[in-house]
Amino acid sequence: MPARQLISGAVISFLCGWLLWSLLWNGYLGPYWIWPVSVLAPDAWIAGETPGDRIAFAIASQLYYALWIGGIAVVFGRIGRWPELGRRFLMPLVRRARDRVPAAEPAPAEDLAQWPELRAHGAPDAADRLAAEARTGRMNDVDVARIGRAWHSVRAGRHSLASFTDTVLRNGAAACAHPSGRRDLARRTAHHDLLAHQVRIGTAADHPRNPYQHRGAGCALEPGLLGTSLLAVGPSGSGKTTRLVRPVVESMCLQSLAGRCAVVAVGPAGADLGPDDAFDRVVRIGRPGPEHDLDLYGGTTDPDEAAGILAEALVGDLAEQLPGGDSRRAATALAQLLGPFRGAHDRFPSVPELRELLDGAPEAVAALRTALESAGALTLVRELDARARQSARAGDVGVLLADRIALLDRPAFAAFFDPEGGTRQVSLRELDRPLRIRIELPERGHAEASRMLARLVLAQFTESAVARTDRSLFACLVLDEAAHTITAEALRGLQRLRSANAGAVLTLRSLDDVPDALRSALLGAVGCRMAFAGVTTWDGARFAEVWGKEWVETRDVTDRQIIAVGAGMKAFHLFRHLITGKAATAKAVTVRTVERERWSASDLANSVPAGHAVLSVTSVRGEHAPPVLVDLRP
Numbered sequence: 051m052p053a054r055q056l057i058s059g060a061v062i063s064f065l066c067g068w069l070l071w072s073l074l075w076n077g078y079l080g081p082y083w084i085w086p087v088s089v090l091a092p093d094a095w096i097a098g099e100t101p102g103d104r105i106a107f108a109i110a111s112q113l114y115y116a117l118w119i120g121g122i123a124v125v126f127g128r129i130g131r132w133p134e135l136g137r138r139f140l141m142p143l144v145r146r147a148r149d150r151v152p153a154a155e156p157a158p159a160e161d162l163a164q165w166p167e168l169r170a171h172g173a174p175d176a177a178d179r180l181a182a183e184a185r186t187g188r189m190n191d192v193d194v195a196r197i198g199r200a201w202h203s204v205r206a207g208r209h210s211l212a213s214f215t216d217t218v219l220r221n222g223a224a225a226c227a228h229p230s231g232r233r234d235l236a237r238r239t240a241h242h243d244l245l246a247h248q249v250r251i252g253t254a255a256d257h258p259r260n261p262y263q264h265r266g267a268g269c270a271l272e273p274g275l276l277g278t279s280l281l282a283v284g285p286s287g288s289g290k291t292t293r294l295v296r297p298v299v300e301s302m303c304l305q306s307l308a309g310r311c312a313v314v315a316v317g318p319a320g321a322d323l324g325p326d327d328a329f330d331r332v333v334r335i336g337r338p339g340p341e342h343d344l345d346l347y348g349g350t351t352d353p354d355e356a357a358g359i360l361a362e363a364l365v366g367d368l369a370e371q372l373p374g375g376d377s378r379r380a381a382t383a384l385a386q387l388l389g390p391f392r393g394a395h396d397r398f399p400s401v402p403e404l405r406e407l408l409d410g411a412p413e414a415v416a417a418l419r420t421a422l423e424s425a426g427a428l429t430l431v432r433e434l435d436a437r438a439r440q441s442a443r444a445g446d447v448g449v450l451l452a453d454r455i456a457l458l459d460r461p462a463f464a465a466f467f468d469p470e471g472g473t474r475q476v477s478l479r480e481l482d483r484p485l486r487i488r489i490e491l492p493e494r495g496h497a498e499a500s501r502m503l504a505r506l507v508l509a510q511f512t513e514s515a516v517a518r519t520d521r522s523l524f525a526c527l528v529l530d531e532a533a534h535t536i537t538a539e540a541l542r543g544l545q546r547l548r549s550a551n552a553g554a555v556l557t558l559r560s561l562d563d564v565p566d567a568l569r570s571a572l573l574g575a576v577g578c579r580m581a582f583a584g585v586t587t588w589d590g591a592r593f594a595e596v597w598g599k600e601w602v603e604t605r606d607v608t609d610r611q612i613i614a615v616g617a618g619m620k621a622f623h624l625f626r627h628l629i630t631g632k633a634a635t636a637k638a639v640t641v642r643t644v645e646r647e648r649w650s651a652s653d654l655a656n657s658v659p660a661g662h663a664v665l666s667v668t669s670v671r672g673e674h675a676p677p678v679l680v681d682l683r684p
Contacts, residue, residue: 056135063130067122074118087114168201172211176218189223192234195244195308200226228307228484235304235328240297242304248272249301251294252682255662259649260678269665269680271298271578273311273524276553277670278577279544282663283558283589288582289661290557293682295530296322298555302526303328306484312523313486314478316507317530318493318500329486331476335503336462336492342474344489344503346467347388347398348510349477356398357384359513363506364454365447366537370565372447377539380447383408386437390430394421398469401458408452410441457499462492478507478514481525481552493531504535508554512543515552525552532556533563541568541575548577548670561589570595577668579677581649583658590654597648597666597677606640648677 073079087110088096095107127133163184165177180197183189197218204214218225224233241250248270256265271280276298284290295317302313303324315323319334326332333342347356361381369377387407391399399407406414415438422431441448458467465473476487489507491500511527518525525547529535536556547553556576561569573579573596581593612623612634623634649664658664658679666677 053138056131056138060130060132060135063126063132067126070126071119071122083118084114087111171205173215173218176215179219179222183223190234191242191244192304192307193223195305195310196226196228196233197223198245199309226309228309230307230330230486232307234307235300236325238300238304240300242301243270244304244308246270246272247274247305247310249297251297252663252680255679255681257679259653261676264675264678269678271301271667273305273526273551273553274669274671275578275667276526276555277524277551278548278668279554279556279575280578280580281556281558281572281576282580282582283561283585283593284580284582284663285559285584288584289663289682290582291317291322291530293661294580294663295528295555295557296324298526299323299528300328302528303486305524306486309484310524311526312481312484313526313528314481314489314507314511315487315528315530316489316491316504317528319490321490321530323488323528323530326488329488331474331485331487333476333487333489335466335490336496337490338465340465340473342476343466343468344507345475345477346401346469346506348514349479350513351392353389353392353398354381354385355513357381357388359506359509360384360388361451362509362537362539363502364451366505366509366539367501367534367565368450369537369539370567372450380451383437383440383446383448383451386433386440390418390422390427390434393427393430394418394425400469401455401463401467405452405455405459408448408455410438410448454502457496457502460496460499462496463499478510479517481511481514482518482520482523484523501534504529504532505537505540508532508535508540509543511552511554512540512547516543516546516550518550521551523551525550527552527554529554529556532558536564536568536572538568538571541571544575560586561592577670577674578666580663580665581654581658582663583660585654585658587651587655590649590651593654593664593677594647594649594651599645599647600676601643602646604642604644606642608638608640609635610638611635 074083091107091110092103094100095103095110098104098107164181168174168177168180180189183193200209200214203209204211214226221227227233242248243250249272250268250270252269254260254264254267254269282290282294295315299313299315302311302315305311306313315329317323319337331342333344334340335344346360348359350356350359358377358381361377361384365372365377365380372379387404388398391397391403391407403414407418415434419431419434422428422434437448440446468475476489478487489503491503493500508527508529511525515525515527544554558564561572564572569592573592579593579596581590585593627633654664661681661683663680663682664677665680666675668674
């Protein structure tokens with residue numbers, strides 16, 4: 051109701067109530083309203099023979115008058131909506147007055163800048179040095195996080211207290227430095243809390259769909275959530291890269307400088323994943339004069355493992371069309387070539403050499419057989435002969451592998467994938483070190499090769515992260531634009547990351563870029579799901595299905611106009627209409643508990659504003675939060 055109408059109705063009802071009391075008090079309506087006092091009061095009180103009787107009758111009369119005044123106030127206050135007037139105008143004044151009262155000062159907490167934990171466990175000299183560095187402004191949040199992690203390793207027994215103290219006394223805030231020597235990023239674009247390991251990506255919107263306790267709260271991501279992997283779906287321009295991928299990569303780089311994380315960021319050339327100086331190694335595949343190269347075999351020395359990873363990259367997207375419905379035959383065919391080649395040359399073949407072997411070039415096969423016979427590796431000779439026999443069969447998978455590897459045997463990639471050690475190769479076997487790696491894929495000129503390389507990196511990451519012996523570092527893969535990289539084997543790898551202290555962040559323009567049989571499995575394999583503004587109703591239906599339903603209480607209110615019969619009721623209804631501005635009605639309220647989708651496909655497609663996304667998260671400990679509409683705008 052408008053404030054003007056509310057105030058005028060309250061004033062009119064007050065004046066009417068005051069008029070009624072004035073008429074009663076002055077006897078214009080007769081003495082009947084005083085009869086209860088005359089009937090119920092003792093005769094001695096009414097006669098007033100003693101001062102005590104007169105006082106008792108006066109008190110009883112005043113109480114009776116108060117009851118009448120209270121009744122009149124209740125009736126006319128309800129008609130004039132006085133309670134709503136008080137809630138709207140008086141309660142804010144009371145709250146402001148209450149807020150002006152100074153709260154009791156809490157007890158002073160420990161000053162973390164004095165490093166009390168170091169002092170309590172026998173390192174007061176190191177604590178004094180670090181406190182002095184903080185006072186003079188020579189220490190930042192990355193230094194605090196990095197030295198804190200080093201101290202925890204001392205407490206865990208991995209390093210000695212004496213060596214830690216000596217390092218801190220010599221280097222101060224620069225102690226226990228990152229291998230690159232850097233202590234911070236040149237520029238930050240997001241808000242970070244390195245002590246809580248979090249990066250803020252937005253704020254929960256004040257929206258009816260959001261749970262009340264979440265409205266207005268900040269939304270942040272941390273390794274404890276990314277360890278369940280995150281899938282973000284939204285069209286181009288919805289903000290996946292700038293408002294999600296870039297802050298996450300920046301956070302992982304900062305935590306890598308603090309010695310807590312290893313990050314691999316993969317995206318097409320030109321994607322805004324961060325400046326070059328934010329990474330230790332930048333691999334630009336397809337660009338001339340590369341500084342770093344990508345190890346095609348993931349740093350492994352096992353031919354079977356290398357063959358499995360390479361088969362997933364080459365034909366993983368065609369696994370359903372292969373005999374057996376997976377890439378195992380392709381992996382076997384590759385292993386029959388990689389094993390003999392490594393046995394003969396103590397390395398894996400380069401891309402041109404592997405292509406010749408898959409094509410069955412007589413010179414290449416004969417040279418490899420001769421080298422194996424000279425080395426006396428008869429078992430490997432039998433492997434090579436088995437591959438030769440299988441290649442003669444119709445429908446051999448080697449033909450498909452040769453066609454796929456030919457996409458990498460291009461002049462643009464001639465300087466890459468060198469297994470002879472002529473380039474500075476990046477191997478994902480180094481995920482047990484706090485490395486920051488960025489890989490740029492040649493999506494524009496070599497789209498199919500770019501997809502194969504994305505599958506290769508994803509397969510290498512899942513294998514390397516799980517195979518680590520030291521899992522104290524969180525390993526994070528950020529794959530910007532994961533179209534045509536999701537396979538059944540990739541999903542199995544993603545599910546294994548949670549127990550390996552690793553996770554992946556994947557972005558898609560649409561779920562149509564994933565095989566239909568794997569779309570529901572993909573949404574079920576990840577713990578964090580994010581639907582950006584602009585998703586289609588088909589994608590929204592998948593998210594609505596995985597987010598499920600909730601029980602909600604609905605209220606159906608129907609108004610029925612009351613028809614007055616007598617003249618008195620007509621006068622009362624006219625008076626009520628004058629005060630409230632509404633006709634007299636009777637309300638019927640029906641309360642039901644129904645099951646409703648948290649976010650329907652239509653809501654996701656049409657009700658999510660630009661610059662927003664619906665996010666649900668699950669931690670590695672199993673804690674989860676319902677989908678929340680998040681405002682991602684800065």
